[in-house]
Amino acid sequence: MTRVIAFDAKADLLLHLQDARDALVWKLDGLPEYDVRRPMTPTGTNLLGLVKHLTGAEAAYFGAAFGRPVEGPALWFAGDAEPNADLWATADETRERILDDYRAMWRHSDATIAELELDAVGRVPWGNRQELTLHRVLVHMIGETHRHVGHADIVRELVDGSAGQRADGANTAEGDAAWWARYRDRLERVAREASGEAG
Amino acid sequence: MTKPDIKTHLRQYLDFGREAMLWKLEGLSEYDIRRPMTPTGTNLLGLVKHLAGTEIGYFAVTFGRPFPEQFPWLGADAEKNADMWATPDESREDVLALYERVRAFADATIAELPLDAPGRVLWWPEERANVTLDQIIIHVAAETHRHAGHADIVRELIDGTVGMRLGRENMPETDRNWWADYRNTLEEAAKTAAS
Numbered sequence: 001m002t003r004v005i006a007f008d009a010k011a012d013l014l015l016h017l018q019d020a021r022d023a024l025v026w027k028l029d030g031l032p033e034y035d036v037r038r039p040m041t042p043t044g045t046n047l048l049g050l051v052k053h054l055t056g057a058e059a060a061y062f063g064a065a066f067g068r069p070v071e072g073p074a075l076w077f078a079g080d081a082e083p084n085a086d087l088w089a090t091a092d093e094t095r096e097r098i099l100d101d102y103r104a105m106w107r108h109s110d111a112t113i114a115e116l117e118l119d120a121v122g123r124v125p126w127g128n129r130q131e132l133t134l135h136r137v138l139v140h141m142i143g144e145t146h147r148h149v150g151h152a153d154i155v156r157e158l159v160d161g162s163a164g165q166r167a168d169g170a171n172t173a174e175g176d177a178a179w180w181a182r183y184r185d186r187l188e189r190v191a192r193e194a195s196g197e198a199g
Numbered sequence: 200m201t202k203p204d205i206k207t208h209l210r211q212y213l214d215f216g217r218e219a220m221l222w223k224l225e226g227l228s229e230y231d232i233r234r235p236m237t238p239t240g241t242n243l244l245g246l247v248k249h250l251a252g253t254e255i256g257y258f259a260v261t262f263g264r265p266f267p268e269q270f271p272w273l274g275a276d277a278e279k280n281a282d283m284w285a286t287p288d289e290s291r292e293d294v295l296a297l298y299e300r301v302r303a304f305a306d307a308t309i310a311e312l313p314l315d316a317p318g319r320v321l322w323w324p325e326e327r328a329n330v331t332l333d334q335i336i337i338h339v340a341a342e343t344h345r346h347a348g349h350a351d352i353v354r355e356l357i358d359g360t361v362g363m364r365l366g367r368e369n370m371p372e373t374d375r376n377w378w379a380d381y382r383n384t385l386e387e388a389a390k391t392a393a394s
Contacts (some may be wrong), residue, residue, distance in 0.1 A: 020345075034392070037385035042355060042378060045355075091392040139212045142341050146345040151349075151351060152369075153349060163238075187234070195229040
């Protein structure tokens with residue numbers, strides 16, 4: 001590659017990261033305390049835990065990896081924390097605090113991104129301390145954050161039926177509850193047919 | 200360390216998402232890959248079909264490189280959500296083979312064009328419609344990861360299988376009892392916090 005990394009490449013990457021961060025925080029909007037915490041899968045996936053986990057991930061990737069340490073939830077696989085400790089909030093950790101910490105972490109990460117070049121080299125703060133460029137870390141965190149937002153999408157829908165891509169645009173088909181119920185029934189019927197069961 | 204190869208990083212993360220998505224269907228019955236697991240009908244084979252349509256839009260249409268096949272479910276007259284589920288006459292093999300062809304087509308676009316190659320996303324607002332290839336790769340990679348996240352939960356709800364990607368599940372090594380206890384701990388903490 002001979003292309004010079006332009007400033008707008010960095011801005012575009014940051015836009016995609018912020019898009020996912022905003023979507024995640026939005027997924028908790030309007031839910032009562034219980035619903036932001038309740039585990040919705042056998043492995044306990046819950047909304048507030050996803051926020052806490054991504055706060056820790058940004059601390060590691062945009063902080064420690066580039067010699068800019070910042071306090072954040074310890075990632076369970078990276079140290080002494082008990083398994084999955086970063087994936088749920090204890091009863092005495094408030095939702096406000098966890099969301100504020102996430103937003104504070106964005107500012108710390110964004111300063112790293114602003115101050116370093118995309119080809120600046122960091123080292124992941126665990127294992128064999130693999131070298132990574134800031135560009136690669138950004139792409140990694142865009143992927144990781146979007147994947148967890150995908151978890152949040154389904155968890156939120158299971159909690160109260162809300163779905164949508166982002167606060168200012170759902171990007172889902174327009175249909176009322178009755179339309180969605182018919183649509184879902186049809187898919188269920190088709191799935192049974194395709195598997196050889198009588199429809 | 201060698202100079203970072205931007206295109207390779209972008210391609211790699213697009214592939215991580217694609218591979219994770221496909222892995223989520225492995226070993227499941229015909230019924231399970233199609234059954235709707237949320238009120239809005241989220242299902243695994245539909246996610247693959249949707250992503251195939253997505254890559255045609257972004258890596259073919261956007262760069263004026265027409266994909267050699269046309270599909271009624273991508274047309275203007277398609278019924279709502281037609282790209283989000285597979286009809287009975289579309290087999291699992293059909294959908295997976297389509298995704299493979301589309302991936303190869305997209306990879307050729309990525310290989311043949313420079314990262315600053317201009318494109319136009321016809322369905323984006325005018326002020327954002329003019330794009331470059333690097334933007335589109337990151338956009339599709341992000342979208343693929345978000346849908347892979349949907350697939351993670353759908354798969355777990357179907358048969359309890361979890362993990363980041365084949366060979367690197369990235370989950371703590373524990374047994375079923377540990378997870379049941381863990382989930383109970385979370386449920387109790389949620390109730391305490393809410394009381």
